[in-house]
Amino acid sequence: MAGWVWRSVLCAVAGVLAASIALPAAAADAPPIPTSVFATRSPFGDEPRLSPDGKRMAYSVVKNGETWLGVIEIDSGKVVRRLPLGKEIGLRWFSWAGRERLLLGLAVPFNTAWGEGRLARLFVTDLATLQSYYVGPKAQGAYGDNVIFTDPAGQFVLLSIQRDLYGEPQVWRFGLDGKDTKGQRIEAKTGVWQWMTDDRGVVRLGLGYSNGRATVWYRKAADEPLRLVARIHPDDKDELWEMVRLISGSDEGLAFEPGPSGHLALRKFDYATRQVGDVLYENPQWDLSQVDLDDGGKPLAVHFTDDADRIVWLDPEMAKLQANLEKALGGGQVIIEQRARDGSRMLVWHGSANDPGSWYVYTVADRHLAEFSLLRPELDASLLAPVKAVEFAARDGTRVHAYLTLPRGHEGKGLPLVIMPHGGPYGVRDKLQYSDEVQLLANRGYAVLQPNYRGSEGYGDAFEELGKGEIGRKMQDDLDDAMDWAVTQGVADPKRVCLVGESYGGYAALWGVIRNPERYRCAASFAGVTDWTRQLAYQSDFLDRHDRPQWRERVRGADRKFDLASVSPALNADKLTRPILLVHGKLDTTVPVAQYEAMHTALLKAGNGNAQYLLLETAVHGFTEAKDEQAWYDALTGFLAKNNPAD
Numbered sequence: 001m002a003g004w005v006w007r008s009v010l011c012a013v014a015g016v017l018a019a020s021i022a023l024p025a026a027a028a029d030a031p032p033i034p035t036s037v038f039a040t041r042s043p044f045g046d047e048p049r050l051s052p053d054g055k056r057m058a059y060s061v062v063k064n065g066e067t068w069l070g071v072i073e074i075d076s077g078k079v080v081r082r083l084p085l086g087k088e089i090g091l092r093w094f095s096w097a098g099r100e101r102l103l104l105g106l107a108v109p110f111n112t113a114w115g116e117g118r119l120a121r122l123f124v125t126d127l128a129t130l131q132s133y134y135v136g137p138k139a140q141g142a143y144g145d146n147v148i149f150t151d152p153a154g155q156f157v158l159l160s161i162q163r164d165l166y167g168e169p170q171v172w173r174f175g176l177d178g179k180d181t182k183g184q185r186i187e188a189k190t191g192v193w194q195w196m197t198d199d200r201g202v203v204r205l206g207l208g209y210s211n212g213r214a215t216v217w218y219r220k221a222a223d224e225p226l227r228l229v230a231r232i233h234p235d236d237k238d239e240l241w242e243m244v245r246l247i248s249g250s251d252e253g254l255a256f257e258p259g260p261s262g263h264l265a266l267r268k269f270d271y272a273t274r275q276v277g278d279v280l281y282e283n284p285q286w287d288l289s290q291v292d293l294d295d296g297g298k299p300l301a302v303h304f305t306d307d308a309d310r311i312v313w314l315d316p317e318m319a320k321l322q323a324n325l326e327k328a329l330g331g332g333q334v335i336i337e338q339r340a341r342d343g344s345r346m347l348v349w350h351g352s353a354n355d356p357g358s359w360y361v362y363t364v365a366d367r368h369l370a371e372f373s374l375l376r377p378e379l380d381a382s383l384l385a386p387v388k389a390v391e392f393a394a395r396d397g398t399r400v401h402a403y404l405t406l407p408r409g410h411e412g413k414g415l416p417l418v419i420m421p422h423g424g425p426y427g428v429r430d431k432l433q434y435s436d437e438v439q440l441l442a443n444r445g446y447a448v449l450q451p452n453y454r455g456s457e458g459y460g461d462a463f464e465e466l467g468k469g470e471i472g473r474k475m476q477d478d479l480d481d482a483m484d485w486a487v488t489q490g491v492a493d494p495k496r497v498c499l500v501g502e503s504y505g506g507y508a509a510l511w512g513v514i515r516n517p518e519r520y521r522c523a524a525s526f527a528g529v530t531d532w533t534r535q536l537a538y539q540s541d542f543l544d545r546h547d548r549p550q551w552r553e554r555v556r557g558a559d560r561k562f563d564l565a566s567v568s569p570a571l572n573a574d575k576l577t578r579p580i581l582l583v584h585g586k587l588d589t590t591v592p593v594a595q596y597e598a599m600h601t602a603l604l605k606a607g608n609g610n611a612q613y614l615l616l617e618t619a620v621h622g623f624t625e626a627k628d629e630q631a632w633y634d635a636l637t638g639f640l641a642k643n644n645p646a647d
Helices: 035-039 316-328 436-443 461-465 474-488 504-513 532-540 547-554 568-576 593-605 624-643
Strands: 009-011 016-019 055-065 066-073 079-084 092-098 099-113 114-127 132-135 145-152 156-161 170-175 185-187 192-197 203-209 213-218 227-232 242-246 252-258 265-272 275-281 286-291 298-303 309-315 333-339 343-353 356-365 369-372 387-393 399-405 415-419 447-451 492-502 522-526 579-586 613-614
Touching: 016 356, 035 436, 035 624, 055 092, 066 092, 066 099, 079 099, 092 114, 132 316, 145 192, 185 203, 192 242, 192 547, 203 242, 213 316, 242 265, 252 275, 252 286, 275 298, 275 309, 298 387, 309 316, 309 333, 316 333, 316 343, 387 474, 399 436, 399 474, 415 474, 436 447, 436 492, 474 492, 474 504, 492 504, 492 624, 504 522, 504 568, 504 579, 532 593, 568 593, 579 624, 593 613, 613 624
Parallel strands: 415 447, 415 492, 492 522, 522 579, 579 613
Antiparallel strands: 009 016, 009 369, 055 066, 066 079, 092 099, 099 114, 114 132, 145 156, 156 170, 170 185, 192 203, 203 213, 213 227, 242 252, 252 265, 265 275, 286 298, 298 309, 333 343, 343 356, 356 369, 387 399, 399 447
16 A cells, blocks of 8 residues: 555635535435445455554455555555464454554464463564564453553553452553563552553552442552542442543542533542532533543543544633634534644544445645545445434333434335344443444344333433343333334334344344244344353453452343343243344354354254254454455345235
8 A cells, every 4th residue: 555645635715624626426226236335345454543643554354364554655655564473363442652653452372271362461562673472471361451650751651460360450661562471560459450641651540449349549659559439339329430531640530520510521520539620511411431641641632422522622722723623624523532632633523324425534734624534435335224313202101212214205104114222231322323233233124223212321320220220121121112103203114123233232133033933034143142140150261350240240130040041042042933033253252153053953852944044154242354344235135025025
């Protein structure tokens, strides 16, 4: 890709950004879009990273089953680094450490009693020396890439790492020059499972768990001992807070705490006394989820999600720039994702729920915006279907938010319906954002409904708590009630409804047709859980002693008599009477292929001939290869055409 030419999209006109290209006209109806188009990705991956000096862009791509990391110079378009990671290595994340080094969180294979798993390790590549090396000890717990502080100059990191799978994490300092193989232990304390530093990398706070209570250890400076400042019972909601920033030399920092409206707001917070201070920003309807800070700890922007991701700039100049970009790009969402440390360059995303979007690089000095990468380079967004937010009442009165996509050129009456529950199930939600599966199915003539069933995040703690212990029960009721709403609205033909999902959504699809065959004609699952007891045992190998009981409690709920086997598809396969499509990635280490095999074996034993199977040799818990993604889309569209055909 050397010699890459950036496409100039916007130019400065009288100090205001103006578009130099026309947006395509909306199509009244859409011809079938090939599945290969939905599976094609940008050559620069989905999430590039702007360097701190604004001169380079790092990106990741997959070629022939192997993940590569690349670095391109923005001004020249020259690729200055191509680093193969190997076919057995997964890339979890990557970020800059100074202007010459990149940190990579890698998933490295290892064997467990339940099959092959992955350990996370920290890896560094140095652009100046072209050397690459692991950082941290080989003997460690599951997460060896938990960086809690990165030196702005890229000289060192602080890692919170376990020395085995079961011990508490300790804080270690490692240099990033490739020579520091032993590191230096900075902090360790029995019972502490989470560490936090201030803006200068001083370990100031530790969170632990002891005798059913959260413990908080704190100090103001590095030369002081950590002291216990709180023991908090999980039910004491008013005593819990979400840490944002500790400021060097001061007890005062920032935290997300409820404001006058009851929603999480950005507030000043005294970490020594746990006293809540002034509200710096609050949205009266939605919890804040993120805050962007400058190098001095001053808030620049806050983020929240209503039906889509939103950003509010607290800096007037940035707010003005945001408005100008939105005006120039003419609709959709515009998000300034990253900025150079001196503010000279920015990485901007523009797209919507029916447009996968593009990445742009904005140069402040000449007010110039250049398109860097189309996320789906072969896809004509004008052919995609609109998505809208809807709401309905579940049978117990709980309000459930959802997203409805109707095929272009159809009235939205009496359509075949696909209900598509999201994965997770906890701490995850759907929103107004682009989805290949949704747009593919809408393009094939299906209405698609994505309910944020109880337990989904984004609607407050009380709504998340409603999902506790409700896997296969009330969470499943919400999907049935979503169908009833769509039928009542006249959108769906009640005799033509199927369930499709991935991960937990795949489980919910399988369980839906077993539990309520009178409702659903078919179900398709990618990477779905089929045996909850085995899945919990598998996940226990990767959860620390603090997280393990909390996750089990959330899944099982307070009813000790409840048997997860009663809502596990593999243990109820003899009850299946509807056609299913069962698809799984052989390299999946989140929901291991043993879950697929358990369902496959149970169906064969039951003599069930209503199932189709597809095992993808190189797929993980998702897709790194276009061929695997296309295989899933081909199997899914073929399965639905056979078992729930659209008009």
